[in-house]
Amino acid sequence: SSELTQDPAVSVALGQTVTITCQGDILRKYYVSWYQQKPGQAPRLVFSGYNDRASGIPDRFSGSSSGNSASLTIIGTQAEDEADYYCNCRDNSGNHVTFGGGTKLTVL
């Protein structure tokens, strides 16, 4: 299956660490990328999996993967990190692209 599954919502206290996960069998084959989307804005690349963090992304963001799961971790979460986060990778065919359903991160 090429489906990517994300928890719909996650919350974290200001300054704490949070991990957003993405699961799918396709992750055993391809690497995942992560995007941040704030209300009314276009998504923004956070972690490419290839060049690590995208340009301008603070080093409190990091990505990792193992088996059929990938994670985006934010250490010392800031208020401005409150957003929707999406994972993305190629599907089984290799020629199509699939997104996870997104995780809404709330910073308390």
Added chain:
Amino acid sequence: QVQLQESGPGLVKPSETLSLTCSVSGGSINSYYWSWIRQPAGKGLEWIGRIYSSGITDSNPSLTGRLTMSVATSQNQFSLKLYSLTAADTAVYYCARGMLYGDYWYFDLWGRGTQVIVSS
């Protein structure tokens, strides 16, 4: 710096065809993948399809038969046509640049998006 800008009608009637264009400025359209992605209000991202600068296309299987994509390298633009529209096609449509390195795939640049409403 490279920027992407979507353009097209904001309102389209059901059963009609949506035509969108993405203009690439500040860099060349050549040697990259260019994608269309949409997002219904309050929902997640859906990949529509991609076109390489050579003209080779891949599309979401759920849209096969309703979608045509083209690229105009001399104008640094690429376009989408989506046929037989229904209310379910109402969404913000984004264009984005895709990067492919072996098993890595990611969208490194996005347009600001354009709202499309399908309604009579």
